[in-house]
Amino acid sequence: MKIAVVSDTHMPRFAKALPLALREGFAREEVALILHLGDFTAPEVAERFAAVAPFDAVAGNNDGPELQQRFGRRKVLDVGGVRIGMTHGDGDGRTTLARALGAFAPAEVDVILFGHSHAPYCARHGDVWVMNPGSPTDKRTNPRYSWGVLELREDGVFPALHYYDDKSAGGDHGSSSG
Incomplete structure (x- = not known):
């Protein structure tokens, strides 16, 4: 099973729609679940992800009471x-x-999945995988936009970060993994 991991979309401020490279990545990876780690900033953003695959989330510090009540903070x-x-x-x-x-x-x-910093991170801490997927819409000082995948297999958990250059909803996007 593959789980998409996203955070810090800050929509609609940093994107009006889910980036094409992100949507294509979800399809390519055949994700069965999407997890969002907060800072949607608008309740309808959750519905955009839920329209793609089953969805769950936690709210971030920029999310209002509706999202905090719906998803909680932890x-x-x-x-x-x-x-x-x-x-x-x-x-x-x-x-x-x-x-x-x-x-x-x-x-x-x-x-452990977390967001907030917009900085992609993936490392093992003892027996625990720790991942921050970065942001698919607001890369800040990072060179590329990013999101993550957790692959759950019988032989373990396998996380991966994916990167792309163009957050537009259509057109050329230069998508690649890394």
Whole structure:
């Protein structure tokens, strides 16, 4: 099973529609679930993702009360026996990574997904995979837009980050993985 991981879409400010490269990536990877790690900034953004595949999320610091009530700020999902911790990663003190790691008790999860910094990150911390997919619409100081995939297989969890250059809803986009 493949799970798409996105965060920090900040729509409609940074994009009016889901980027073509992102939609094509979802199709190419044949994602069965999409997880969003907050900062939608508009409730209808959740519906755009839900129209593509089954969907779940947590709200971020730029999301209003409707999204916070609908999704909450922290959750643990069990997907095929893999415990996935989701948090936006904002808060006081420490780094975004440190806040994400601190959001879950030891051995509570197999994977921690977080956003907030817009900086792609994927590394193993002990027995736990930790991923920030970056942003598919607001790359900030990063060279490319990004999103992630978690592949859940019988032999383990395999995360990957995917990058692209053009966030437009159509046209040439220079999509590639990396």
